Amino acid sequence: xxxxxxxxxxxxxxxxxxxxxxxxxxxxxxxxxxxxxxxxxxxxxxxxxxxxxxxxxxxxxxxxxxxxxxxxxxxxxxxxxxxxxxxxxxxxxxxxxxxxxxxxxxxxxxxxxxxxxxxxxxxxxxxxxxxxxxxxxxxxxxxxxxxxxxxxxxxxxxxxxxxxxxxxxxxxxxxxxxxxxxxxxxxxxxxxxxxxxxxxxxxxxxxxxxxxxxxxxxxxxxxxxxxxxxxxxxxxxxxxxxxxxxxxxxxxxxxxxxxxxxxxxxxxxxxxxxxxxxxxxxxxxxxxxxxxxxxxxxxxxxxxxxxxxxxxxxxxxxxxxxxxxxxxxxxxxxxxxxxxxxxxxxxxxx
Amino acid sequence: xxxxxxxxxxxxxxxxxxxxxxxxxxxxxxxxxxxxxxxxxxxxxxxxxxxxxxxxxxxxxxxxxxxxxxxxxxxxxxxxxxxxxxxxxxxxxxxxxxxxxxxxxxxxxxxxxxxxxxxxxxxxxxxxxxxxxxxxxxxxxxxxxxxxxxxxxxxxxxxxxxxxxxxxxxxxxxxxxxxxxxxxxxxxxxxxxxxxxxxxxxxxxxxxxxxxxxxxxxxxxxxxxxxxxxxxxxxxxxxxxxxxxxxxxxxxxxxxxxxxxxxxxxxxxxxxxxxxxxxxxxxxxxxxxxxxxxxxxxxxxxxxxxxxxxxxxxxxxxxxxxxxxxxxxxxxxxxxxxxxxxxxxxxx
Numbered sequence: 229x230x231x232x233x234x235x236x237x238x239x240x241x242x243x244x245x246x247x248x249x250x251x252x253x254x255x256x257x258x259x260x261x262x263x264x265x266x267x268x269x270x271x272x273x274x275x276x277x278x279x280x281x282x283x284x285x286x287x288x289x290x291x292x293x294x295x296x297x298x299x300x301x302x303x304x305x306x307x308x309x310x311x312x313x314x315x316x317x318x319x320x321x322x323x324x325x326x327x328x329x330x331x332x333x334x335x336x337x338x339x340x341x342x343x344x345x346x347x348x349x350x351x352x353x354x355x356x357x358x359x360x361x362x363x364x365x366x367x368x369x370x371x372x373x374x375x376x377x378x379x380x381x382x383x384x385x386x387x388x389x390x391x392x393x394x395x396x397x398x399x400x401x402x403x404x405x406x407x408x409x410x411x412x413x414x415x416x417x418x419x420x421x422x423x424x425x426x427x428x429x430x431x432x433x434x435x436x437x438x439x440x441x442x443x444x445x446x447x448x449x450x451x452x453x454x455x456x457x458x459x460x461x462x463x464x465x466x467x468x469x470x471x472x473x474x475x476x477x478x479x480x481x482x483x484x485x486x487x488x489x490x491x492x493x494x495x496x497x498x499x500x501x502x503x504x505x506x507x508x509x510x511x512x513x514x515x516x517x518x519x520x521x522x523x524x525x526x527x528x529x530x531x532x533x534x535x536x537x538x539x540x541x542x543x544x545x546x547x548x549x550x551x552x553x554x555x556x557x558x559x560x561x562x563x564x565x566x567x568x569x570x571x572x573x574x575x576x577x578x
Numbered sequence: 579x580x581x582x583x584x585x586x587x588x589x590x591x592x593x594x595x596x597x598x599x600x601x602x603x604x605x606x607x608x609x610x611x612x613x614x615x616x617x618x619x620x621x622x623x624x625x626x627x628x629x630x631x632x633x634x635x636x637x638x639x640x641x642x643x644x645x646x647x648x649x650x651x652x653x654x655x656x657x658x659x660x661x662x663x664x665x666x667x668x669x670x671x672x673x674x675x676x677x678x679x680x681x682x683x684x685x686x687x688x689x690x691x692x693x694x695x696x697x698x699x700x701x702x703x704x705x706x707x708x709x710x711x712x713x714x715x716x717x718x719x720x721x722x723x724x725x726x727x728x729x730x731x732x733x734x735x736x737x738x739x740x741x742x743x744x745x746x747x748x749x750x751x752x753x754x755x756x757x758x759x760x761x762x763x764x765x766x767x768x769x770x771x772x773x774x775x776x777x778x779x780x781x782x783x784x785x786x787x788x789x790x791x792x793x794x795x796x797x798x799x800x801x802x803x804x805x806x807x808x809x810x811x812x813x814x815x816x817x818x819x820x821x822x823x824x825x826x827x828x829x830x831x832x833x834x835x836x837x838x839x840x841x842x843x844x845x846x847x848x849x850x851x852x853x854x855x856x857x858x859x860x861x862x863x864x865x866x867x868x869x870x871x872x873x874x875x876x877x878x879x880x881x882x883x884x885x886x887x888x889x890x891x892x893x894x895x896x897x898x899x900x901x902x903x904x905x906x907x908x909x910x911x912x913x914x915x916x917x918x919x920x921x922x923x924x925x926x
Contacts, residue, residue: 271831271855272628274875292883296836296853297807301790308650308666309692309709326648353901354883356648356667419787 290384291377292354298378299355303418305521306355310343311548313524318415318427319391320519320528325349325357329545330526333534336544347522350377368442368449375403380440381520391415393436408435416500426488427515428497433457434513444514455512460492462508464566468492469505473554474570480505489530489553490565492516512566524548531562538562628831628857629911631872633879634894637663637905639672639680646672646903649886653696656844656891658721662704663898663905664693671696671706671723676890678907684723690715695793697746699767705729705752707744714741716754716769729769739763747796747816755794755803760786762794762801762818775818777803792838802840804850809834811850813865824848824865829855832867839887841895843910847918849895851887856880858887858897860910862918869914872897878906 299306304314307323314321324330324347329340342361349360351374359373366373371380378384380400382392389395389410396406412430434457437444445454460468468490472480485505494510518528524547525532531550532541538559542549552559560570639645647667654661660681661674669686671693686693690708697705702721707714718726731739731754742757751772752765762775778786792804792811800821801814809827811834814820825834836854843849847868848861857872872881886898886905898905 271829271852271857271870272630272873274873274877274880276875276877293854296883297790302788308694311691312709312711312713354885354899356900356903 289351289353289377290379291350291352294378294382294384295352295355306352310524313548317418317421319521320347320523320530322347322350322352322355322357322522324522324524324548327524327545327547330524330547331534332525332532332541332544332547336534337546340545341526345526346524347519347528348376349373350380351375352377366440368444369438369440371404371440375400380404404440406439408432408439411436414498414500422501424503425500426486426491428500428502429491429493429513429515430495430497431493431511433493433515434511437514441514456514456516457493457511459509460506460512460566465506465508465510467568468566471565471568473556474558474560474564475554475556477568477570482507487553487562487565489550490516490562517563524550533561536560626913627867627869628873629869629871629913631858631879631881631897631906632909632911634907634909635678636878637661637674637678637907646905648900649898649903649905650692650694651696652886652888652896652898652905653698654888654890654896655698655702657700658698658702659891660698661888661890661896662696662698664696664706666692666694667903669693671704671719673723676892676894682723684719687725689717689725689728695741695744697744697752699746699750700748703767705744705746707741713738716741716744716752729765731763731765731769732771733759733763734771734774742791743793745794745796745801748798749816751796751816753794753796753801753816755791757791760789760791762803762814764816773818775814792840795840795842797842798846802842802848804837804840806836806838806853809837811837811840811848822865824861825850825859825867831870832859834859838885841887841889843889843893843895844891845893847910847915849887849889851884851897853883853885856882856884858895858908860914864919866919868917869911871908871911871914876902879908881906 295306300308303317305319305322307314307321310323310327313323325343327343327346329336330343330345331339331341344360344362349357351359359376364373365371381394383394386392390413393410394406395410396408398405409432411433414428416425416427444450445452445456447453469482469485470478470480482505484503486503492506492510493513494506517530519530522528523530527533531538535541538552539557564570646663646665649663650666651664652661659676661676663672665672669691670683672683673681675681686708690710692709694707694709694714699705704719704721704723706717706719708717716729716731718729720726733739739754739756740758742755744752744754746752750767752767754763754765756763761777764772764775766772781789788807789805790807792806795802799816801816803812803814805812810823810825812820812823825837827834829835834850835852837850838853839851841849846863848865850859852859856874857870859870860868862868874880874882876882881897882899882901884897884899888896890896893910895908895910896905897908
């Protein structure tokens with residue numbers, strides 16, 4: 229703790245050399261977050277619980293500070309009602325971690341899947357969420373769930389990468405090491421944006437998630453065996469482009485085929501307003517199917533993987549129904565955007 | 579590193595802008611002193627200004643499996659001596675007497691799914707900001723929790739008010755902080771638009787974007803709006819005239835790191851809850867700092883990221899937080915109340 233304070237002081241001396249840097253990275257800037265480290269300095273701390281109970285790991289509780297600003301404001305990534313989440317920007321909302329049941333599969337009402345499965349359980353006691361109770365570490369990798377927080381993925385001191393995500397190197401004070409670079413993408417402003425704005429993913433998301441998950445969905449892991457980070461090829465690109473919902477499997481066109489719910493990576497994805505579908509070289513990647521933070525479907529699905537018709541989402545569980553982009557009662561799983569198996573849906577029910 | 583940090587610049591350095599390089603050096607020197615080992619500094623000089631909370635009791639409900647879950651608001655109705663608590667985890671409002679004894683509760687039922695801010699008018703009607711799939715809305719219940727109606731709140735240009743926070747004055751005027759277009763909209767208890775107060779018109783769009791507002795409180799003829807990211811509380815008249823700011827950004831004794839809520843004691847002391855310093859700052863009737871109590875911890879009398887605050891007619895202070903679903907009742911420590919200035923006089 230002392231170490232942090234002294235380093236802080238040293239940094240500010242260096243920064244003071246350039247007036248502009250001092251303004252932007254000023255003293256006030258550091259203590260926007262660092263009261264958590266130095267609150268002994270200004271306010272009292274209970275001598276009988278300096279580090280809290282075992283649940284409150286020092287690294288992880290940084291998330292409580294981030295959420296003061298980003299929970300209900302500045303991107304609103306942790307709303308206050310899992311049934312009425314703030315409008316999404318890209319990563320999905322952590323509020324679903326508070327759900328008591330996400331299971332909209334067969335007999336889901338009597339076989340609840342708790343909110344832990346909604347996505348990444350950041351340890352944030354100030355919001356009533358603890359580490360994931362079932363997954364002790366990142367599936368496919370070895371990141372400890374008990375240390376998962378905002379600053380496991382985002383660099384709290386800012387950097388030039390997309391959403392300040394970490395690149396290769398040590399993170400969380402050396403707790404873990406990333407081997408793959410930050411993804412390339414452009415996101416909507418956290419201060420708002422035009423309707424239809426979405427993250428434009430360019431490259432490297434799958435390998436970035438792989439920092440903690442390895443090559444998930446290869447044969448050694450999950451129930452679903454699926455490529456990520458590889459080109460989809462001409463046939464699947466064409467399926468995606470023509471697909472305009474279960475009711476209109478071949479009526480689409482590349483210029484308007486893009487679906488925020490089923491995104492893909494492409495170096496040509498430079499506009500957050502683009503409506504253009506993929507080409508043969510576009511890639512399927514982790515966020516084609518998952519949200520980076522959480523969602524109201526199990527396994528952070530961009531749509532609920534366990535329903536046959538999207539319309540069934542929320543019915544068994546009582547959880548928030550993820551909007552159906554096609555607004556059709558008969559719309560089937562969005563895996564069909566690339567596989568058009570609508571007549572004979574092949575999704576396994578977990 | 580410079581360029582990188584720039585992308586993540588909250589609004590508060592605003593207050594430092596325009597200072598001369600010399601002033602910066604002085605500020606820096608002050609800051610470095612403040613980084614000296616805490617215990618040595620804190621023990622002698624600040625001991626009397628920063629004291630432990632005087633813990634009275636913690637709220638609990640009858641029955642083991644019936645505790646609050648993520649309390650989202652505390653409102654004390656001083657006229658009827660009742661303590662109302664929003665309990666989002668069970669979608670209900672729970673009412674206690676001022677000894678902490680459970681009285682009754684009512685549910686949001688089909689009307690809303692998560693309760694937030696609360697208010698009670700002079701006739702005992704209860705106002706609840708509830709979240710619905712269509713957004714945050716304002717609902718009215720009678721004094722024993724029977725649902726009466728939704729108040730649809732619109733601004734003069736016909737836009738629905740995006741409720742950031744809501745408070746009710748002793749004169750039964752509803753003050754709503756508009757989250758989308760920063761300002762306060764004032765309504766009668768039946769939802770009729772009375773007046774609109776535009777705020778922060780002088781701030782640049784960027785500063786406005788980055789600014790975060792705490793919970794608005796109407797008390798004893800004034801409006802108190804905490805500005806957490808700027809480390810201060812702004813005071814306005816009920817007509818919307820800016821009166822003054824109290825406090826400044828910092829993390830040392832008497833400074834505000836992340837003030838989220840303000841409340842007045844019956845005799846007019848201003849209390850400000852700091853979520854990041856985990857304590858309550860106290861100011862006298864002239865808004866001079868007279869001490870602070872509490873701090874970070876997990877035992878009774880300590881707080882962890884507290885975000886709820888109110889005071890009852892007897893001057894007992896209620897501090898709430900989501901962690902451990904706690905609402906604690908404290909007394910204002912004697913050393914602090916002794917330091918207040920006589921009414922109308924100067925501080926000593």
